[in-house]
Amino acid sequence: MEQDQIPSQKPGHPPVQSALLETRTAENSAAHLLPKLQSMKESKPGLRLLDVGAGPGTISVGFAKLLPDGHVTGIDVNPRVLPRARAVAEIAGVTNIEFQEGSVHKLPFADETFDVTYCHQVLTHVGNPWDALREMLRVTKRGGVVAAREGDYETECVWPDVPELSKTHSLIAALMRAGGGTSTAGRQLLSWALRAGIERSRITVSSSTWLYATPSDRRIWAQGMCDPLRKGSLRDKALQSGLATEDNFEDMAKAWEAWAEIEDATMAMMHGEILVQK
């Protein structure tokens, strides 16, 4: 991963909410789309791109840099992330971008608005991902593309094999399922695209990984685990549903902090990817 690319914190800007989410870049989280984006840009520099579930906007900003004559719209269902996304764009000096509230279930755009519609770690959280894909296709122009990349959380490999870390995995996977999502999205993307009615010949399937194996990368991953264990909606949901207790959370968080300092520790996860030609 490329932790050096995390946007800096500046006075007057909304604070970093998740350093882990801000390590996501167009290069490390949308590599399967970039060659296609490059070839589309050559024939049409003013591409319009939609990033669904943009979060803190680091991937969207990466797209905007790659499309200096184009325009990027980032949407997120959670309006509280939007100020930080706008700050990330400002820090990067990117102006061909806007962020607004919006859900993948009902995208606030007319049919055939965008040349490229993209999402990352969105379909894994929704109940009918084929409907979400259909909605992404709806707002995409004919001749445009829809691209998605989703983690396959069940492939998460954490070494060494510490029980408290496995418990975190089980807890998060259970919460994903309880929320109507799945922890095996990566392997199901092709299946979902076919169920959305897309012809097989229009779908390119690929896969790639995230890896955290250096001290600085491990600390970012560990922090990304500790933060939601210590406060926030994941913790609240787990408590409400009886999946964990207060003590469990602190034990898990401490285990992640210890893991980050182990010299041979690594975390890797496989992601599934699709690229759909409309």
Next chain:
Amino acid sequence: MEQDQIPSQKPGHPPVQSALLETRTAENSAAHLLPKLQSMKESKPGLRLLDVGAGPGTISVGFAKLLPDGHVTGIDVNPRVLPRARAVAEIAGVTNIEFQEGSVHKLPFADETFDVTYCHQVLTHVGNPWDALREMLRVTKRGGVVAAREGDYETECVWPDVPELSKTHSLIAALMRAGGGTSTAGRQLLSWALRAGIERSRITVSSSTWLYATPSDRRIWAQGMCDPLRKGSLRDKALQSGLATEDNFEDMAKAWEAWAEIEDATMAMMHGEILVQK
């Protein structure tokens, strides 16, 4: 994967023993080494490379093509695979290569013989992989590199989730463990390299995937599962150890054949990689 690159069968040549193994190329199975190989070649065109556990030789032959002024030695602990490896080289028109019998536990070469020493899917099968890495380091020149890529079989994602396919996975994982190996090699490579006494600063860790998602690729993967279920040492060992019965094997093989024909079926697996600078 790149099934088009399987060497063809020619009259008078030893037959293909495993089409699945022959889909392995330097490009799809040693991508983490290739940029380093390229830069080393630029300053020293006559590089000597050792491929440990070469099997049918397709990866070794790929290296030999990339090193037209260099020389590749492929070794395998099983001498019965060597005629096919030599045929693969002949079919490719590659002459700067030789294959011989040899074990990673005691490599039949003097200290500091090779510029590059590589292995793929070898350490996952041995009991003390750190000793094997030390042996690979021994035969590597100072300033040279040791590279390894090992599957992490527990990340195998097969979709759809058919019980007979999961049984095959459990059987193969159990046999790997029974044979002294592990089904989680990919995530342990850094740990093993450190245990071999290599300084962390000399180790680059990476990860990549194999994906089978098209009909032709799926048939190759399924055939690669069916063949050892229907005859050979895997089947014999499973019967001897009581891990499976005759009926089990045929049920599993038929499930793989059916799986290959399902339109939304996919198989992906994560691999761990290390590149060590000696």
